[in-house]
Amino acid sequence: MIEVYSNGMFFSNWLSASVTRSLDRIAGAFSLSVCPTGGLDSFGIFAGDSVEIRIDGKACLSGFVDKVSGSFSDGSHSVTVSGSEKTSDLADCSLESPLEWKDKDIAQIAGEICGAFGIPFSNRNGVPVGEKFKKFSVEPGGKAVDAISKLCKSRGILVCSDGLGNVSLLRPDSCPRGDSLKQGENLVSASADYSVSDRYSEYVVFGSGKASKKVRATAVDAQIGRNRKLCIVDSNSTEKDKVQARADFEKRSRIAKSLSVKCELAGWKCASGIWSPGVVCSVYAPAVGISDPVDLLVNSVSLTASESGTKTSLSLVYPGVYEPQPESKKAKAPKPGKADPWASIRKAVKGK
Structure with a gap:
């Protein structure tokens, strides 16, 4: 059962409800609909109110109401309440101060x-x-979250929330194990997308330097049989190993992004409690x-309830989707030489 605690009261008997959380968004979201007994002004939940969403008595999302919508027609009357987790302020609001940090790590x-x-x-x-x-x-x-994400992305770290307004860090390659998802057992339905539109047979990366001395590296995707070559100029890389690392990254990253899976399960619970993003499943x-x-x-979980029952929808990807691009120090731009005031005259004389 889904309950909402707000303004010192519990609200239940929702006609439909959904709670969504994702590794790609810092804030979870919710939407609930009910057929009220009175008018909207006496409903008891209003835009801007603090709310706590509870599933079977356990809090799963804490945030604020963004919008309350009321409607009626012949024989029907409904109210829809939607909102987001407390951490939505990080995604919506600008960072005013501080704007610069020195000698501090990501966590600080x-x-x-x-x-x-x-x-x-x-x-x-x-x-x-x-x-x-x-x-x-x-x-x-x-935006505040963009500053944190910029820091974390460079080192293969994700910044995420727990649904209750608390922010923490997560490494995609060291996530805890979740329940196995098996056709014929716990999967109600599943779909998979396989795409090669962003994959190439060969990745060629050129480092910076003079044309005759450019560093070159390649990586081959043997699964792409057609002649599809992608050339990339990495102006920040000058060393062979750095250029090779970029070529290998392009191959791995694009392979990882070529598969996405969606699964649907009955109910909301798994072995560890209520389903949440950030677990690796077989x-x-x-x-x-x-x-x-x-x-x-x-990387995404949606918990829904309706007249037909409760279900969990999962989106899954390879952990390599979140692999960071190899770091390379920005090459220093050459210092501009002094302008030659006689350049045009020299050119004219040579042309005679």
Whole structure:
């Protein structure tokens, strides 16, 4: 059962409800519909109110109501309440201060940004954050979450929320195991998309330098039989190993993004409690081409309820989708030489 606690009261008997969380969004979202007994002004939940969504008595999302919509027609009357998690302020609002940090790591900077909006942050998963940044700055007017994401993406780290308004860090390659998803057992339905539109038979990367001394590296995707070549100029890479790392990354990343799976299960619960994103599941679904079990990362979860019952919809991808592009130091631009005031005259004389 889904209940909403707001303004000191519990609201239940919803006609339909959905709660969605994703690794690609810092804030979860919800939408609920009910047939009220009175008018909208006496409904009890209003736009801007703080709410807590509970499933079978356990809190699964804490946030605010963004919109309340009421409608009626001959013989019907409905109210829809929709909103988002507390962390939505990080996605919606601009960061005013501070805009620059020195000698601080990802966790320290993320903690300060979240703190500016009164949102708790912790690296509770113990994710290695790497070395401190000598200097990190953001442009005025930029969204708060974009600043954190920019930091994390460079080191293969995801910034995510727990649905209750708390922010933490996560590494896609070290997520906990979730329930196995098997056709004929717990899968109600499944679909899979296989795409090669962004894959190439060969990736050729050129590093910076003079044309005659450019560093070149290649990576071959043997699964693409056609002659499809992609050439990339990485102006920040000058060393052979860096250029090769970029070519290998392009191949791996595009292979990972070529598969996406959607699964539907009855109910909302798994072995660890209520389904949530950020777990790796073994998927077996021969009907959609997955004849051998494959480990996929749950990057989105939608919990829904309606007259037909309760269900969980999962979106899954390869963990490699979130692999960061190899870091390379920006090449220094050559210093401009002094202008020759006689250049035009020299050219004219030589042309005679």
